[in-house]
Amino acid sequence: MTRIDQTFARLKAEGRGGLVTFITAGDPDYETSLSLLKGLPAAGADIIELGMPFSDPMADGPAIQASSLRALKAGQTMKKTLSMVREFRKEDQVTPIVLMGYYNPIYVYAVDRFVADASEAGADGLIIVDLPPEEDEELRPAAAERGLNLIRLATPTTDEARLPAVLANTSGFVYYVSIAGITGTAAPDVTSVGAHVGRIKARTDLPIAIGFGVKSQEQVRDLAAVAEGVVVGSALVSAIADTLDKDGRGTAETEPKLLGLVQYLSEPLRQRAEASAI
Template sequence: MSTQTRIDRRFAELKREGRPGLVTFITAGDPDLETSKQILFGLPAAGADVIELGMPFSDPMADGPAIQASSLRALTAGQKMRDTLDMVAEFRKQDQDTPIVLMGYYNPIYVYPNDKFLVEAREAGVDGLIVVDLPPETDDELCIPAAEAGLNFIRLVTPTTDEKRLPKVLQNTSGFLYYVSITGITGTAAPDVNKVHKRIELIKQSTALPVAVGFGVKSAEQAKALGAVADAVVVGSALVGAIAQNLNEDGTSTSKTVPAVLDLVGSLAAALRAV
């Protein structure tokens, strides 16, 4: 991509400020559209530097119980891809600077279909995509068309990505690289900070892209420890867990739902700003 994106600008700002960024994940439409909007619109002021907005899907195979449940809540509430794009467009009316990355699985994009999705995502103000079930061998399917549409395509690197595989993963990646800190699904284990540090140091020998660390980060202490070596820390399961813990018995939102999430974001942001 020849032009600088919001993601590029945000990571350049973080580098100038000498601090790691906070990347927050929520699922669009969880627990309902209006509550999800309130959380989304409040994230930048709470301290989020980049926002990952999950595209609800019925079979989120890489995700643990917390994010699976958030996707189910959103789908049950009627969330559609059009609603998710409209959320981003509405967000852009008040915030032109905070990057938004749509994260999820290929099926909801494929059935939209691809060409229409890329045009409408760009028009809405989406900055990048993370599509966890599209390997580099399928770059012609969505990755390259997304780049041509002006969207960053962000790849995952895992603890099992070896030196032979890494160049292939990096080939068409842009924006930042997402390092999965554990082997397994999201939110089910705590990362080993020392192992993550060593792995990121090796990855950085192969790319100038910023590296964000996610999967399993639940506390401010963990975020701070990982932020000492990563360019950003991604927190998702803890945030959707805060939503789940502050719902009525029937799964509807309460007066505590939005503040609980934003307060947690604030504590995570404060920890990372202290690195």
């Protein structure tokens, strides 16, 4: 079993959903970002999505776009992103890390070299937003050979004809995009999301994690009732941005605010686990 498989098995045994947290590697700078990454599990993150900065993150809203630009401005590279994973693994061999981003930086790095280096560093999975199943013949076999889960996205517009292609060769979990649009720009409708998730569950035994637009305890609680995981991204990178100084550098408030928000958002999941144990 992969670290992702083991995590969802543990969450199921605990009777709760998992919190999947997203931050952008190198935002606002390498050292601050690495410290945040290392602090996420203790704050309540069950799985970490680590964004690979890209200059044109077209599926992302303003908050994550800005985080990518901050990271690139601070000198973040793919090598540094993989170095962050490597440093994290020196202290944590349990928490899964999923590298999330776009295909261009991987293609430029060279696909075979990327999957080899990502696996060696300790990454567990990949979410490549702009790589459809029909175009993944370079990445998918190489990732599978190295034991990296390739996690695909399903959306409100993924119909019955399209869903089998999305689920084919997907591993780890399915990422359900709860809104039609870019990240962080609207709130998910739990009733609608539940119906779509139910449709996907009828086609796969993989865990499902719901993301896009999640920013409150209530949303985390309600979405975790219909899926195995809840993803929070824009709210976290916005929390980082709110603490930066006028030059875009981290401050004494950056780490406590970000990790405090993760702890706050994870509370409904911990409470559910406690209730299940009674």
